Amino acid sequence: MVESLKKLAEKFNIEGEVKDVVLFGNGHINETYKVFTDKNMYTLQKINKVVFPDPAAIMENSVGVTGFLAEKIKARGGDIYRETLHFLKADDGKYYVIDENGDYWRSWIFIDKATAHEVVTGPEMLEESGRAFGEFQRQLADYPADTLYEVIKDFHNTPARFKQLTDAIEANKSGRKGNCKAEIEFALTREEAAGELMKLLNEGKLPLKVTHNDTKMSNILVDDETNKAVCIIDLDTVMPGLTAFDYGDSLRAGASTAAEDEADLSKVWFDLGLFEAYTKGFLSVCKDALTELELETLPLGAKLMTYEVGIRFLADYINGDVYFRTKYPEHNLVRARNQFKLVKDIEDKWDKIMEIIHKYM
Numbered sequence: 001m002v003e004s005l006k007k008l009a010e011k012f013n014i015e016g017e018v019k020d021v022v023l024f025g026n027g028h029i030n031e032t033y034k035v036f037t038d039k040n041m042y043t044l045q046k047i048n049k050v051v052f053p054d055p056a057a058i059m060e061n062s063v064g065v066t067g068f069l070a071e072k073i074k075a076r077g078g079d080i081y082r083e084t085l086h087f088l089k090a091d092d093g094k095y096y097v098i099d100e101n102g103d104y105w106r107s108w109i110f111i112d113k114a115t116a117h118e119v120v121t122g123p124e125m126l127e128e129s130g131r132a133f134g135e136f137q138r139q140l141a142d143y144p145a146d147t148l149y150e151v152i153k154d155f156h157n158t159p160a161r162f163k164q165l166t167d168a169i170e171a172n173k174s175g176r177k178g179n180c181k182a183e184i185e186f187a188l189t190r191e192e193a194a195g196e197l198m199k200l201l202n203e204g205k206l207p208l209k210v211t212h213n214d215t216k217m218s219n220i221l222v223d224d225e226t227n228k229a230v231c232i233i234d235l236d237t238v239m240p241g242l243t244a245f246d247y248g249d250s251l252r253a254g255a256s257t258a259a260e261d262e263a264d265l266s267k268v269w270f271d272l273g274l275f276e277a278y279t280k281g282f283l284s285v286c287k288d289a290l291t292e293l294e295l296e297t298l299p300l301g302a303k304l305m306t307y308e309v310g311i312r313f314l315a316d317y318i319n320g321d322v323y324f325r326t327k328y329p330e331h332n333l334v335r336a337r338n339q340f341k342l343v344k345d346i347e348d349k350w351d352k353i354m355e356i357i358h359k360y361m
């Protein structure tokens with residue numbers, strides 16, 4: 001096993017001789033290893049081809065975006081090997097190696113003395129993550145978004161997700177639709193609201209940007225000494241999208257007072273202090289890169305990203321748990337209820353939310 005991993009690592013343009021390869025991190029989708037040579041350290045990763053059937057397209061997106069970021073980092077005197085991922089070419093000039101099973105592997109320079117945190121410990125950390133994702137938006141504001149592959153079609157197209165839900169209800173493959181009447185009703189009564197962002201995009205009122213689309217805390221490397229965000233990772237879902245997607249998806253998880261699958265809904269609230277901390281960090285770096293309407297509609301992102309994943313969990317429950325990994329039979333329903341509780345709380349706190357964001361615009 002280790003021998004074959006060493007051979008794979010050696011196919012990339014690494015420095016030095018491979019001394020060791022160890023399993024690394026706790027991602028649920030790709031398989032990640034840390035490679036030690038006598039000169040440096042590297043990450044080696046197998047791309048999950050079920051979730052990402054076109055790994056070459058992903059690598060084109062990732063290399064395009066990181067190369068662009070590196071230019072900006074260099075221009076301001078930053079460290080291009082630390083502040084963005086630096087992918088390595090293989091011997092044949094490609095940014096991936098295909099193994100004997102047809103799996104795609106990639107490699108980048110390991111970023112040392114920095115950690116991806118799974119849990120947000122408080123407002124300071126959330127504010128720092130806001131700055132990091134705000135910086136990502138700002139630096140990529142002039143990247144030609146339409147040159148990126150849409151690696152997962154309609155990923156944050158909430159009306160398309162709504163259609164997936166109504167299809168699931170109609171097919172009722174698991175026979176479970178009678179168990180979740182209240183949740184179905186909650187979802188269906190919000191059809192019009194579900195389309196608000198896509199409508200503005202289709203009318204040309206909101207610009208298409210480069211978005212990360214998985215803006216959770218654990219996709220940021222934080223410096224172990226300074227606690228400052230160093231680098232955004234997990235670029236697989238980088239695609240054209242709305243800034244509100246990235247801003248909103250961070251808040252969905254980051255501003256909740258409980259885990260995504262907390263079953264006791266009395267513990268689940270959308271915390272305005274956390275919301276404010278993230279908003280402050282995010283807008284302190286990128287507000288000048290956003291239009292007035294983009295700024296005004298950021299909170300819609302928080303509401304719709306939460307609603308969207310809620311209806312995805314609900315649809316998956318009705319489909320019989322085919323997409324999200326579940327630990328017990330009602331897991332997806334519990335997740336959907338949890339997300340809908342947050343949506344309701346966001347709706348109830350809407351005026352306050354708008355008041356807070358206006359402080360930072």
Ligand code: GN1
Nearest residue numbers: 028029051152213214237260309324
């Ligand atoms: C999935 O696998 P993970 O945790 O990075 C999903 C996100 C959801 C999230 C909900 C490719 O992300 O869209 O918000 O679960 N990613 C994909 O936990 O579907």
Ligand code: MG
Nearest residue numbers: 029214234237
């Ligand atoms: Mg991910």
